[in-house]
Structures are given as C-alpha cells and as structure tokens.
Amino acid sequence: MKDKLVVVKIGGNIIENESLIEKFLMSFVKIKDKKILIHGGGKTVTNFLKKINVEPKLVNGRRITDNKTLDVVAMIYAGLINKKIITKLQKYNCNSLGLSGPDCNTILAKKREVKKIDYGFAGDIEKINKKFLKQILDLGICPVICSLTHDRKGQLLNTNADNIASKISIELSKKFNVVLNYCFDKSGVLINNQKQDIISAKDYKKLIKKNIIVDGMIPKIENCFSALKNGVNEVYIGNHQIINNKKNCTKLTL
Amino acid sequence: MKDKLVVVKIGGNIIENESLIEKFLMSFVKIKDKKILIHGGGKTVTNFLKKINVEPKLVNGRRITDNKTLDVVAMIYAGLINKKIITKLQKYNCNSLGLSGPDCNTILAKKREVKKIDYGFAGDIEKINKKFLKQILDLGICPVICSLTHDRKGQLLNTNADNIASKISIELSKKFNVVLNYCFDKSGVLINNQKQDIISAKDYKKLIKKNIIVDGMIPKIENCFSALKNGVNEVYIGNHQIINNKKNCTKLTL
Numbered sequence: 001m002k003d004k005l006v007v008v009k010i011g012g013n014i015i016e017n018e019s020l021i022e023k024f025l026m027s028f029v030k031i032k033d034k035k036i037l038i039h040g041g042g043k044t045v046t047n048f049l050k051k052i053n054v055e056p057k058l059v060n061g062r063r064i065t066d067n068k069t070l071d072v073v074a075m076i077y078a079g080l081i082n083k084k085i086i087t088k089l090q091k092y093n094c095n096s097l098g099l100s101g102p103d104c105n106t107i108l109a110k111k112r113e114v115k116k117i118d119y120g121f122a123g124d125i126e127k128i129n130k131k132f133l134k135q136i137l138d139l140g141i142c143p144v145i146c147s148l149t150h151d152r153k154g155q156l157l158n159t160n161a162d163n164i165a166s167k168i169s170i171e172l173s174k175k176f177n178v179v180l181n182y183c184f185d186k187s188g189v190l191i192n193n194q195k196q197d198i199i200s201a202k203d204y205k206k207l208i209k210k211n212i213i214v215d216g217m218i219p220k221i222e223n224c225f226s227a228l229k230n231g232v233n234e235v236y237i238g239n240h241q242i243i244n245n246k247k248n249c250t251k252l253t254l
Numbered sequence: 255m256k257d258k259l260v261v262v263k264i265g266g267n268i269i270e271n272e273s274l275i276e277k278f279l280m281s282f283v284k285i286k287d288k289k290i291l292i293h294g295g296g297k298t299v300t301n302f303l304k305k306i307n308v309e310p311k312l313v314n315g316r317r318i319t320d321n322k323t324l325d326v327v328a329m330i331y332a333g334l335i336n337k338k339i340i341t342k343l344q345k346y347n348c349n350s351l352g353l354s355g356p357d358c359n360t361i362l363a364k365k366r367e368v369k370k371i372d373y374g375f376a377g378d379i380e381k382i383n384k385k386f387l388k389q390i391l392d393l394g395i396c397p398v399i400c401s402l403t404h405d406r407k408g409q410l411l412n413t414n415a416d417n418i419a420s421k422i423s424i425e426l427s428k429k430f431n432v433v434l435n436y437c438f439d440k441s442g443v444l445i446n447n448q449k450q451d452i453i454s455a456k457d458y459k460k461l462i463k464k465n466i467i468v469d470g471m472i473p474k475i476e477n478c479f480s481a482l483k484n485g486v487n488e489v490y491i492g493n494h495q496i497i498n499n500k501k502n503c504t505k506l507t508l
Contacts, residue, residue, distance in 0.1 A: 051306055071334055078352070079333020080325055083402065083410055086356040091408035097357050098332075102340040104351050104395060139389065141358060148337065154345035156337055 004033040005137070005176035006243075009165035011184040012042015014240050015081055024183070024240040025085070029094040031243060034137045034176065036168065037096075039085065040147040040161035041076040048072050061216055065120040065158040073158045074100075077146035085144055096142040101149030102156065104132045107164060109149035109157050123149040123157025125164065128171040137176075166223035166232075173231030180227050180235045181249075182220060187239045188250035189217065200253045201225055224252040258287040259391070259430035260497075263419035265438040266296015268494050269335055278437070278494040279339070283348040285497060288391045288430065290422065291350075293339065294401040294415035295330040302326050315470055319374040319412040327412045328354075331400035339398050350396040355403030356410065358386045361418060363403035363411050377403040377411025379418065382425040391430075420477035420486075427485035434481050435503075436474060436491045442504035443471065443491055454507045455479055478506040 008028065014020045028037065045063075046056045049072055057064035065073065082098040089096040101107035101123070109123030136143050145168070147161035162182065169180040188195040191212055199207075204221060207213040213221065224235045236242060238249025262282065268274045282291065299317075300310045303326055311318035319327065336352040343350040355361035355377070363377030390397050399422070401415035416436065423434040442449040445466055453461075458475060461467040467475065478489045490496060492503025 074337045075329035075333035077333065078337050079329035079331065083328045083332050083354055083356060086354070087404045087410045088408055090356050090359060090404060090406055095358060098352075098354070100337055100340070100352070102337060102344050102352075104349060105344060135393065150341045150344060152344055154342055156341045 002175065002177045005172055005178050006031050006033050006035045006181070007038065007165055007169045007172075007178060008035070008181045008183055008243070009038040009161055010240075011161075011182075012040065012044070013185040014183060015039060015042055016044060020240050021085070022088070024243075025088050026092065027241070027243045029089060029092040035142050036133070036137075036172075037085065037142065037144045038147070038161055038165045038168065039077070039081060039144070041073065041081055044081065045069070045073055045076050048076060059117050062119065063122075063158065064118070065122050067121070070121045070156060070158060074148060074156060077148055082144060082146045089142065089144070094142055095140060096144050097136060099143050099145045101159070105129045105152065106132060106145065107149040107159070107167075108152055109159055111151060111155065111157060121155065121157050123151065123159045125149065125159060125167045128168050130171040130175065133168070133172060134175055160219075162220050162223045166227045169227050169232045170230040173233070178227075178232045180224070180232050181242050182224065182235075182237045183240060183242045184220075184237070185239065187241075187248040188237055189213070189221070196250045198251045198253055201228075221252070225254070228252060228254050256429065256431045259426055259432045260285050260287050260289045260435070261292065261419055261423045261426075261432060262289070262435045262437055262497070263292040263415055264494075265415075265436075266294065266298070267439040268437060269293060269296055270298060274494050275339070276342070278497075279342050280346065281495070281497045283343060283346040289396050290387070290391075290426075291339065291396065291398045292401070292415055292419045292422065293331070293335060293398070295327065295335055298335065299323070299327055299330050302330060313371050313373075316373065317376075317412065318372070319376050321375070324375045324410060324412060328402060328410060331402055336398060336400045343396065343398070348396055349394060350398050351390060353397050353399045355413070359383045359406065360386060360397075360399065361403040361413070361421075362406055363413055365405060365409065365411060375409065375411050377405065377413040379403065379413060379421045382422050384425040384429065387422070387426060388429050414473075416474050416477045420481045423481050423486045424484040427487070432481075432486045433488045434478070434486050434490070435496045436478065436489075437494060437496050438474075438491070439493065441493045441495075441502040443467070443475070450504045452505045452507055455482075475506070479508070482506060482508050
C-alpha cells in the first residue's frame with residue numbers, strides 16, 4: 001500500500017491576506033498524512049514592481065518576466081512569502097523546508113521559446129526531482145515549494161505554480177496516493193454563479209464548447225485533468241477551507 | 255576519524271560583485287570535502303531600502319531591523335542572493351540547498367533584548383539543528399545558509415552572518431573536523447597595512463590593548479577565537495581567493 005500524500009497549491013489572494021493565510025495554515029498543519037505546499041506570489045509582485053517604478057508587463061494575464069521582474073519574483077516568492085510561511089508553520093510544530101526549483105534541482109525547466117510572444121525568463125517544466133522530494137518527505141519534513149525553476153545552466157526561471165503542483169503530483173503519484181488541492185479565491189468552479197460539486201472530463205468538454213469555462217480557469221482545469229490522467233488519485237478546486245470542508249470545493253473526475 | 259568539513263562565510267563585497275562571486279564559486283565547487291556556504295547581504299539591503307524610500311538605520315555599523323527592513327532582508331537574503339548562488343552552484347554540478355533559520359529549524363534565535371539600543375527584529379542564536387545539517391551533508395548536499403533566524407513563535411529575525419558561521423562550525427565540530435573561512439574584502443588581517451600570516455590569541459589581546467584592531471574587526475576576530483576555543487580545527491580570514499591560496503589570508507591560532 002502506498003502512503004497518502006496531500007499536495008496543496010495556494011493562490012495569490014490567500015497569500016496576500018494575513019488572516020486568510022493564518023487560517024489556512026492552521027488547518028494545513030492538521031493534515032496527518034505526508035504533505036507538500038506550493039505557492040506563487042500573485043499580485044504581491046505586481047504591487048512591488050510599481051513600488052520600484054518597474055511597469056508590470058502582462059499579456060492575456062500572463063507575466064512577461066524581464067531581468068528586473070525576475071529579481072523581484074525571486075525576492076517575493078523565495079524570500080518574503082516562502083520564509084513567512086515556513087516561520088508560521090514552525091510555530092505550529094510543522095517541520096517545513098522552503099524549496100525553489102534550483103534547490104537540489106527540485107524543478108528543472110527550459111526557457112520558453114519565443115514564438116508570437118517573448119515571455120522572457122519564463123520556464124516550462126522538464127523534470128521533477130522526485131527522489132529528493134521523497135527523501136525529504138520520508139524524513140517527516142513538509143516541503144514548501146515556490147514557483148521558481150532553473151535550467152541548470154545558471155538561469156533562474158519564473159514558472160506557473162498551478163503547473164508545478166500538477167507536475168509534482170504526477171511524479172509523486174508513482175510513490176504515493178496523491179490528493180491534489182487547488183486553493184483559490186472561490187469555493188470551487190462556479191457556473192452561472194452556482195458552485196459545482198463535481199465536474200467530469202465530459203462536462204468540461206461541453207462547458208468549453210459553450211464558452212462557459214473561459215480565460216484563466218482553462219489552464220487551471222487542464223492541470224487538474226492532466227494530473228488525474230497521469231496517476232493522481234483525487235483533485236479538488238476550492239477556497240482556503242478546502243482542507244477542512246470538501247463541501248467548499250469542486251471535485252474533478254475523469 | 256571524523257570527516258573534514260569546510261565552512262565558508264562570504265561577505266557583502268563578494269556578493270555585490272558579479273565577477274567576484276563567479277570566481278569565488280568556481281573555486282568553492284572544487285572543494286572535495288563536505289562544505290557549507292554562509293552569506294548575508296551587506297549593502298544590497300541598504301541600497302534596496304533607499305530604492306523604496308525606507309531610511310536605513312544603523313547604530314555603530316549595526317542594523318536596526320524594523321518591520322519593513324525585515325521584509326527587505328528576507329527578500330534579499332533568502333530570495334535574491336540565495337537563489338542566485340544556488341542556481342550558479344547547480345550550473346557547476348554542486349548540488350546545493352538554500353536554507354534560512356526557520357527551514358527545518360536550522361537556526362533558532364531569541365529576539366535581542368532592548369537595553370540601551372532597540373535593534374528591532376535582531377536575533378541572538380540559541381540553537382543550531384546539527385542533526386538536520388548532518389543529514390543534508392550525508393546526502394552529499396551543500397547547504398547554503400543565509401543569515402535569517404527565527405524564534406519558533408512565528409517571528410523571523412535578522413542575525414549576524416559571522417556569528418552564524420562560528421556557531422554552526424562549533425556545533426558541527428562534534429561530528430566533523432571543521433575548517434572555517436571568513437571571506438571578506440581584504441587578503442587577511444592588516445596591521446600597519448601589512449597582511450599578517452598568523453595572529454595568535456596572545457597577539458590579539460595585545461593588538462586590542464594598543465587599539466590597533468578596532469571597530470568591525472573586533473567581533474569578527476572574536477567569532478574566530480570563539481570557534482577555535484570550542485572545537486573548530488582551523489580558522490582563516492581572507493579575500494575571495496581564500497580557498498585556493500592560503501597565502502592570501504591570515505590564520506588565527508590559540
């Protein structure tokens with residue numbers, strides 16, 4: 001029997017809100033199974049760029065990461081947010097370790113090729129170091145992974161945190177029974193303002209066709225189905241209460 | 255026989271200079287023994303504070319760490335500098351892991367008591383997690399530790415990197431034969447502009463009495479002698495060439 005592993009990805013709105021992150025972490029530490037937390041930085045980066053007079057560049061909601069932006073991304077993700085989370089988790093006796101892609105080659109990526117748009121230092125994931133992550137989990141440590149990767153040629157890269165959560169869950173599903181939770185600002189996938197309890201792959205295809213699921217929700221849900229198709233046991237999308245209350249989320253099924 | 259462990263602390267001037275850090279890291283990766291790198295952030299923090307219109311506060315060269323300064327310290331140390339170093343080390347096939355005090359409780363500290371001066375969120379070291387550091391070293395991984403600590407009550411703290419290097423070397427000297435290197439902008443301890451090959455504890459007492467060793471060099475050398483008195487085998491102070499060329503440094507002896 002494989003051990004259970006709970007993977008949780010938290011989004012910007014939780015990170016930016018002191019009281020929400022506190023509530024979330026207090027329920028996260030109560031998970032008795034092995035667990036991994038994954039985070040980006042959301043609007044904190046945009047707000048900080050403005051503070052230092054660097055104009056944030058986004059195309060269709062996706063960040064263009066130039067050199068200055070990459071520095072700020074590294075500062076906010078691996079520095080400010082990651083260390084605040086680790087410090088809070090230790091307070092609650094959850095022994096945690098902050099990781100970024102370059103740390104022990106946790107996430108190897110390739111700089112995105114320039115086609116129509118030059119995304120700058122954006123990385124597409126090539127390889128997850130599952131051996132190292134398993135070593136850490138087996139030591140009883142909770143990895144807290146920020147969405148930075150590297151190309152092993154000396155270049156740090158900015159990478160989508162949803163994608164990291166999906167890829168890590170898939171790789172570790174060879175060793176564990178993985179439950180993946182995407183935690184964002186809504187209590188699940190809403191259709192006509194109605195929270196859906198379950199969305200199947202079949203439902204999803206229909207909803208896409210009818211233009212009911214659009215924009216940023218598409219890659220998020222694609223990551224969910226990719227995880228399910230590649231070995232992950234269960235996938236949920238919900239709000240900061242996702243761990244305690246599965247009523248506050250949508251379950252994705254094949 | 256205990257294994258050899260090389261501990262190197264690098265100072266601000268190396269970190270701030272792209273070509274110096276590259277040269278330093280290229281010689282650091284050639285160390286075949288187990289090794290640990292320790293860094294702070296030096297002037298990068300001061301420069302950044304000015305950029306976001308926060309006045310850096312220093313008393314006798316020591317930083318007063320208020321809330322905003324602590325955020326910048328976390329961003330620069332654990333984010334920008336640590337991740338750049340790790341990314342470069344991985345390029346040279348040196349498998350490294352970035353750590354700060356809260357990560358796996360590597361360094362537990364206590365907020366400095368307010369006496370004459372309120373240093374804000376400055377931490378004095380209480381405990382090093384040598385068991386975890388040994389586990390990481392035994393996995394063939396090089397820890398790269400930035401000078402942040404925590405109090406295990408949820409508070410991140412800013413801590414002197416020289417002091418961290420000394421305390422970690424002392425703790426690990428129970429498990430390893432430790433050689434500690436303090437790497438800064440000069441090729442050793444200078445007296446009347448003459449680089450000293452050796453300074454003994456006896457010499458040091460005389461030099462202090464005569465006011466020849468003053469200011470910032472005093473706590474640095476105190477850290478060296480404290481290490482030697484508490485189990486560390488060898489201690490050197492020198493410039494970025496300290497690893498290759500022991501002529502470019504001063505050896506401290508009891």
